[in-house]
Amino acid sequence: LKHAMVGVLAAAGVDAQLALIRAHPELAGKAMVDNSLTAESTNEQSKAGLTNCTAEEFARIQTLNADYNTKFGFPFILAVRGPRGTGLSKRDIIDTFARRLDNHPDFEVAECLRNIHRIVEIRLNDKFGVEPVLGNLVWDWQEALAQHSDPGYAEKGQLTVTYLTDAHRACAQRISSNMRDAGFDEVHIDAVGNVVGRYKADRPNAKTLMTGSHYDTVRNGGKYDGRLGIFVPMACVAELSRRGKRLPFDFEVIAFAEEEGQRYKATFLGSGALIGQFNQAWLDQKDADGITMREAMQTAGLCIDDIPKLKRNPADYLGFVEVHIEQGPVLTEIDLPLGIVTSINGGVRYLCEVIGMASHAGTTPMNRRRDAAVGVAEIALYLEQRAAQDGDSVGTIGICTVPGGSTNVVPGRCQFTLDLRAPNDPQRDAMVTDVLAELARICEQRGLRHTTEVTMKAAAAPSAPAWQQRWERAVDSLGVPLYRMPSGAGHDAMKLHEVMPQAMLFVRGQNAGISHNPLESTTSDDMQLAVEAFMALLENLAAESA
Numbered sequence: 001l002k003h004a005m006v007g008v009l010a011a012a013g014v015d016a017q018l019a020l021i022r023a024h025p026e027l028a029g030k031a032m033v034d035n036s037l038t039a040e041s042t043n044e045q046s047k048a049g050l051t052n053c054t055a056e057e058f059a060r061i062q063t064l065n066a067d068y069n070t071k072f073g074f075p076f077i078l079a080v081r082g083p084r085g086t087g088l089s090k091r092d093i094i095d096t097f098a099r100r101l102d103n104h105p106d107f108e109v110a111e112c113l114r115n116i117h118r119i120v121e122i123r124l125n126d127k128f129g130v131e132p133v134l135g136n137l138v139w140d141w142q143e144a145l146a147q148h149s150d151p152g153y154a155e156k157g158q159l160t161v162t163y164l165t166d167a168h169r170a171c172a173q174r175i176s177s178n179m180r181d182a183g184f185d186e187v188h189i190d191a192v193g194n195v196v197g198r199y200k201a202d203r204p205n206a207k208t209l210m211t212g213s214h215y216d217t218v219r220n221g222g223k224y225d226g227r228l229g230i231f232v233p234m235a236c237v238a239e240l241s242r243r244g245k246r247l248p249f250d251f252e253v254i255a256f257a258e259e260e261g262q263r264y265k266a267t268f269l270g271s272g273a274l275i276g277q278f279n280q281a282w283l284d285q286k287d288a289d290g291i292t293m294r295e296a297m298q299t300a301g302l303c304i305d306d307i308p309k310l311k312r313n314p315a316d317y318l319g320f321v322e323v324h325i326e327q328g329p330v331l332t333e334i335d336l337p338l339g340i341v342t343s344i345n346g347g348v349r350y351l352c353e354v355i356g357m358a359s360h361a362g363t364t365p366m367n368r369r370r371d372a373a374v375g376v377a378e379i380a381l382y383l384e385q386r387a388a389q390d391g392d393s394v395g396t397i398g399i400c401t402v403p404g405g406s407t408n409v410v411p412g413r414c415q416f417t418l419d420l421r422a423p424n425d426p427q428r429d430a431m432v433t434d435v436l437a438e439l440a441r442i443c444e445q446r447g448l449r450h451t452t453e454v455t456m457k458a459a460a461a462p463s464a465p466a467w468q469q470r471w472e473r474a475v476d477s478l479g480v481p482l483y484r485m486p487s488g489a490g491h492d493a494m495k496l497h498e499v500m501p502q503a504m505l506f507v508r509g510q511n512a513g514i515s516h517n518p519l520e521s522t523t524s525d526d527m528q529l530a531v532e533a534f535m536a537l538l539e540n541l542a543a544e545s546a
Helices: 002-011 014-022 039-047 055-072 090-100 105-128 133-145 166-182 228-243 269-274 280-284 293-299 304-310 372-390 425-446 465-476 492-496 524-545
Strands: 186-189 195-199 208-214 250-256 317-325 338-344 346-355 394-396 413-422 449-458 484-487 502-507
Touching: 002 014, 002 105, 014 105, 055 090, 055 105, 133 166, 133 228, 133 524, 166 186, 166 195, 166 228, 166 250, 195 228, 208 228, 208 492, 228 250, 228 317, 228 524, 250 269, 269 304, 269 492, 280 293, 293 304, 317 465, 317 492, 317 524, 338 465, 338 524, 346 372, 346 425, 372 394, 372 413, 372 425, 413 425, 425 449, 465 502, 465 524, 484 502, 492 502, 502 524
Parallel strands: 208 250, 208 317, 317 502, 338 484
Antiparallel strands: 186 195, 195 250, 338 502, 346 413, 346 449, 394 413
């Protein structure tokens, strides 16, 4: 019903959509003051504290209302009961209001419609007496875990959890406690800091289904990247335990200790150790404070000698599945809560330099210049066009600098990075070939030289067809339309892919799907659907194994 209502609005046309948006009352506006709001709107604005604003808060909201209407020609719409359904704070509302004033008008129309969909979802839940109990559980676990943050960030209200800091170790202890409370039979922290929970099968010597994701974060990151993939399957175990139900296979949920590469240069420490890819040389890497990884592990009480013992025997496993927030705008733009991952993109990164001739900006004629920065600008435009040819390839110049540059000097050098990704290796490699060839052509034409150095290369990880189909059957059983998509980001599933079949499920993010950002968010209703999809996968797999 929720999706059908979304579809009706999508098909109604722009004029009808704008008319619906304009029919909404302003937040803390005239309708609230003269008590002409509907009962639902009164309840929602009251829960958010908008009926009890200070004079300063009320004046700020009125100013925002006026500025917003002037820019867009319609009222600001926000689902004030928020992603948990219990209400946003006035500070959250005012901050969101101010932030959205900077949006492009077309984007803001879409954002208003998305908030209307969320309001409808919450009100349908109320009318049908539906509560996302397991989604709320996942939400609450994540909020509690987000209380732990590294020094220098915690004081600013920012979330940063890097490998084996005090905050990281506190996270491991909290996850361990949550696992025990959820009903796991075995819980322990292994030699690299992974938190490993096992829900035992209904029979001896059963194979194992592995799942999980990482609990470390980028600096000033979001609450859901990685962590969603830990707590969704934990909620499944909580529900199985509540029902007193066992599966015909062991269910292993792993909170991987490290994936982001924030404190040390090495990445995928948690999942890599499970496939025997922990490089002992990493132990001598130092963080920004000069603390080696070995010292950090010893301080955390981890037994380095036991790391080789973490390697799993793939023959003991059915496969690996992972739930992850999308980290992109696709699902939210098409108004779908779940997406089926077809492949994790393969990627290659380069550190490049274009060398020309530095010269006087005032005396060097335009047709006599050997401008390194303009050469890089030209390859940047080509990269944008070339990646778009494939539809699902992506290319990025994330860093571009002119060393020692001056306002009045034609750039003689320009250093830049290339990040090229595609759902399969041949597609990626074809794009790499074209981009490097075009770089060479541009430099030759402009009288420039260039260098390139590969700094990272990762193979694509296509989903195992049988496991992708299991996710598809699970999502389809919920009445959610199937949407298949590649993952542009790397995940722990990439490592497990090297030794066993894997497949992933994406969950829609809010705020245009932004990730690696404090605005990263999703709703308890979408998390409920993720839990229900995972439960369906487990039940279907149990039926296959019977």
